[in-house]
Amino acid sequence: MELSDWFKEFEKGIASLSPEQRSAFFSECGKNCVDGGTLSIYRKLYEDAEGDMDVFFQLANRLPGVKGEVVEKGRIYYLTFLECTCHLCKKGNVTTPLLCECSRQSVLYSLQSLWKGRDFQVKLCHSILQGEPDCKMRIEVEFVR
Template sequence: MELSDWFKGFEKGISCLNPEQRASFFSECGKNCVKCGTLKIYQELYKKAKGNLDIFFSEANKLPGVRSEIVQKGSVYHLYFMECTCMLHQQGYVSIPLLCECSKQSILYVLHSLWKEKRFQVTICESILRGNQHCKMRIEKTDNGNT
């Protein structure tokens, strides 16, 4: 059996999960993935921004392959990824859009690890695996805290 055959079953299994189950499953995958590299990049941005969300997203706009927009200062942002960096997709193993939940969960993990006192909601607006030109995530700070 080829490894790609195994992933066909993985895709079918993911398709059977409800949204809450997928979020739970991919939260662990996303956390593990981001800890392997990109978390350090975001930690550096956080330090440079001194914890200021607007500055953080302005600086993220300078990262290669990333674009960001401040939609509403202090609370709503768009984060774009110009290509899918998921190795499972890049190596041809998984191509269903449900895999994008992993990216969503990795962003949530990064945000919660940097701003422990804040709460965020991330919405997948567009994704390459859905046929869009890029991935677009809407990030909203959902608490009213000033810290």
């Protein structure tokens, strides 16, 4: 079996999962992905912003290929990625937009790692794998525990 055939079956497998199952599955994938380096970049932004979420999302604009936007101070933000950074997609192995759940989970994990005790809701607005020019996530701060 060719590796490309394996990935086709992988795509079929994740398509057969419920949204809840995909979230659980890609939660581990997302953690592994950002723990490999992206989280340290976010941590540096967090430190530069002195934990201020509004400043953090403004500083995100300094990162190459990233746009941060404050929609409602302290509550609602957008994080936009101007290119897909997923290695599976960049190598052409996986093309299903269902894989974007991994990115959503990685953003959620990163935020919860930086702002412990806060709950976030992260919604994928659209993605490059869906045919859009960028990947945009809407982030809402739920409450402080």
